Amino acid sequence: MKPEPGGNINAESRTFTYADATTFAGVTAPQHNKLHRVLGLPSLVFFGLAYMVPLAIFDTYGIVTQITLGHLPAAYVLTLAAMFFTAYSYGRMVEVLPAAGSAYSYSRHAFGGRTGFMVGWTLMLDYIFLPMLNYILIGIYMSEYFPGIPAAWWIIGAILLVTVLNILGIKVVARMNFIIIGFQVIFLAFFFTLFFTSIGREGAPSLLAPFYSENMRIGAIVSGAAILCLSFLGFDAVSTLSEETKNPKRDIPRAIMLCTVVGGLIFILSAWAGHIIFPDWQTFADPDAAAVDVMGKAGGAFMVSFFTAAYMTGTFASTMAAQASVSRILYAMGRDRVLPYTLFGTVHRTLGTPVRATIFVGIVSLIALEIDLELAASMISFGALAAFSFVNLSVIKTYLFDQGKRQGSDLLRYGLLPGFGFLLTVWLWTGLSKTTFTVGIIWVVVGFSYLLYLTRMFKKPVPKLDLAD
Numbered sequence: 024m025k026p027e028p029g030g031n032i033n034a035e036s037r038t039f040t041y042a043d044a045t046t047f048a049g050v051t052a053p054q055h056n057k058l059h060r061v062l063g064l065p066s067l068v069f070f071g072l073a074y075m076v077p078l079a080i081f082d083t084y085g086i087v088t089q090i091t092l093g094h095l096p097a098a099y100v101l102t103l104a105a106m107f108f109t110a111y112s113y114g115r116m117v118e119v120l121p122a123a124g125s126a127y128s129y130s131r132h133a134f135g136g137r138t139g140f141m142v143g144w145t146l147m148l149d150y151i152f153l154p155m156l157n158y159i160l161i162g163i164y165m166s167e168y169f170p171g172i173p174a175a176w177w178i179i180g181a182i183l184l185v186t187v188l189n190i191l192g193i194k195v196v197a198r199m200n201f202i203i204i205g206f207q208v209i210f211l212a213f214f215f216t217l218f219f220t221s222i223g224r225e226g227a228p229s230l231l232a233p234f235y236s237e238n239m240r241i242g243a244i245v246s247g248a249a250i251l252c253l254s255f256l257g258f259d260a261v262s263t264l265s266e267e268t269k270n271p272k273r274d275i276p277r278a279i280m281l282c283t284v285v286g287g288l289i290f291i292l293s294a295w296a297g298h299i300i301f302p303d304w305q306t307f308a309d310p311d312a313a314a315v316d317v318m319g320k321a322g323g324a325f326m327v328s329f330f331t332a333a334y335m336t337g338t339f340a341s342t343m344a345a346q347a348s349v350s351r352i353l354y355a356m357g358r359d360r361v362l363p364y365t366l367f368g369t370v371h372r373t374l375g376t377p378v379r380a381t382i383f384v385g386i387v388s389l390i391a392l393e394i395d396l397e398l399a400a401s402m403i404s405f406g407a408l409a410a411f412s413f414v415n416l417s418v419i420k421t422y423l424f425d426q427g428k429r430q431g432s433d434l435l436r437y438g439l440l441p442g443f444g445f446l447l448t449v450w451l452w453t454g455l456s457k458t459t460f461t462v463g464i465i466w467v468v469v470g471f472s473y474l475l476y477l478t479r480m481f482k483k484p485v486p487k488l489d490l491a492d
Contacts, residue, residue, distance in 0.1 A: 117262050126413055140474055167312045179389075190382070409452065
């Protein structure tokens with residue numbers, strides 16, 4: 024099926040968007056099964072917080088603590104500020120596209136197919152590097168707990184196990200997600216209890232030291248905050264529930280904002296507690312596994328075991344979901360010939376899963392054996408910050424220019440606030456390392472070259488990426 028002239032897709036053909044949408048940019052997709060609108064604001068907020076994963080702070084705890092010279096909580100404050108404005112912009116775009124929920128669809132709606140494709144391509148960095156990040160973390164923490172087994176063995180074993188489970192279509196981990204999140208919440212409650220008991224001990228540092236001290240450097244805070252953006256990747260997942268929400272135009276924007284603020288506060292408080300419990304960040308045995316030092320100081324061997332169990336359970340579940348997601352993204356793109364059909368566009372007749380795409384992701388994930396944790400985290404943030412920037416710009420373009428809303432408070436709501444969000448995300452983006460920019464720019468150039476190939480030098484319509492299935 025071919026696009027109609029001008030790049031629009033016929034309503035009866037397959038289209039690609041990142042969320043489960045029934046309409047996109049005025050085009051109505053077929054509705055085989057209508058979802059029930061049963062979700063209210065509390066359910067949406069809980070879903071968003073579960074998606075963000077409470078213990079995500081410990082993914083890069085040691086690395087960013089060292090980058091910020093012991094001011095991880097301050098870096099989280101800056102990240103939360105940038106994400107607050109970006110979440111506001113997501114809410115405004117949900118009002119325009121209540122059944123679509125991604126930076127790709129928003130930028131395509133505001134700026135056209137070419138820009139939308141490039142934003143979507145850049146977002147692919149998140150999907151590709153997130154499984155790698157999780158595999159690296161599994162290797163780091165399991166080798167810390169079982170020092171006799173090399174990290175590489177854990178990484179390879181995890182890749183094989185997750186790949187096989189995803190090929191078989193196992194859904195047990197997905198069904199256990201809420202139990203896993205509950206386990207992490209119980210752990211955090213116990214962790215904060217130990218934190219409060221440590222405040223009054225002799226030699227405890229100033230409670231304000233993690234937020235401000237004489238050796239604090241703004242450039243270091245920005246560099247750390249840029250990496251921390253990966254902790255907030257889940258807040259926009261709420262927008263995918265638009266078709267199951269009773270009042271999506273009202274509750275989806277509110278839920279996105281609440282998830283961002285509440286999740287950000289959890290990250291800030293957890294980082295603050297960790298710095299008070301273990302203030303000697305220069306003495307981390309291994310910055311990649313700094314949480315082990317913090318937990319050991321907080322509660323000894325029991326706390327280390329408790330943390331390892333809670334953290335690894337959550338990380339494994341996240342890895343299952345991340346690899347399943349990217350496999351299905353590649354399948355959807357292959358199915359519609361955006362990527363090679365033979366390799367990516369087929370589903371196993373018996374298992375009903377995209378076996379070749381899943382194996383491909385597993386093979387690519389072996390790169391986790393060679394790259395370090397900081398680079399993997401930075402690449403995810405590179406893609407996220409680029410996409411977030413375009414979400415903010417999409418609000419300005421859609422409301423101020425396309426709809427012509429420039430009266431009174433409109434300039435504040437649709438100009439100043441998203442404009443400030445754009446400036447903050449760009450500021451954080453520039454705080455990433457040169458290596459991150461080198462890899463990221465190469466990825467963007469490859470994507471643009473591929474776009475030229477797909478469109479035959481823009482002689483054909485830009486393909487629309489629909490990742491709903």
